Amino acid sequence: MTRLMVLGMLRTKPMSGYEMQQQLQVSEVDKWAGILPGSIYHALKKMDKEGLVRVANVEATGHRVKAIYEITEEGDKEYKNLLISSFSEPSVHLPVLLYTGLSMFNLPNHDIDTERIIAAIEEQKQVLLKKMDDIEAGQKIKAQFIEVNELAKITFQNILDQYKLQIEFLDKIILAMTKGA
Known part of the structure; x- marks a missing residue:
């Protein structure tokens, strides 16, 4: 789920992991989606190694450095596959x-x-x-x-x-x- 969210957000515009985390928290998507803040950074690093995203820019503000990620062509294909897959998974989970x-x-x-x-x-x-x-x-x-x-x-x-x-x-x-x- 985190991969789908991250790739979907990067399709709208390049952004940092922190910006993604803030968007999820403001909209409270993180609560119903069960996405932990650290999982965004983990997913970004993993998908960067897989060639699904890449660092588009590195911004420095004071002592902080943040990577701005963008989706790659392979990432766009992965996003589309994940999106279709999300509609085929059974949507009722019994207690x-x-x-x-x-x-x-x-x-x-x-x-x-x-x-x-x-x-x-x-x-x-x-x-x-x-x-x-x-x-x-x-x-x-x-x-x-x-x-x-x-x-x-x-x-x-x-x-x-x-x-x-x-x-x-x-x-x-x-x-x-x-x-x-």
């Missing part, structure tokens, strides 16, 4: 660890503290609610800087719908556990 826990919980003769499990589910709900808030805030921030097109709008809505669906599922688990206790 298999949670499902496994639920199936184990249903086994007879378990001696498990249901209150602790419910507390853990509540913690998970709080994390999901926080992520929803972050996505909504990111959507508002993005709208301040650029016109949000229809694809971006439906993407944001789908992300929020996924969080809501999972929170509703967690609420149902809590209700079922509470009734069964």
Whole structure:
């Protein structure tokens, strides 16, 4: 995912790793995409060795030196392949660890503290609610800087719908556990 993001941003204009990181943070893409700041620099160095990007310029400001990268012709081909590939990968990822826990919980003769499990589910709900808030805030921030097109709008809505669906599922688990206790 980092490769696709970095190559995509470099298709818009040459930029430094720091500038890419700032764009991702301002738009809050880094939160839903799971891109860590250090992964941008790692990806740039690796793709430079692979010939997908190259240093177009080196700028010095004070004691700092920053490399400005640009995409190569090979990088553009790689970007197009990654983009097409991103649309073919299954887009639903099931919470298999949670499902496994639920199936184990249903086994007879378990001696498990249901209150602790419910507390853990509540913690998970709080994390999901926080992520929803972050996505909504990111959507508002993005709208301040650029016109949000229809694809971006439906993407944001789908992300929020996924969080809501999972929170509703967690609420149902809590209700079922509470009734069964």
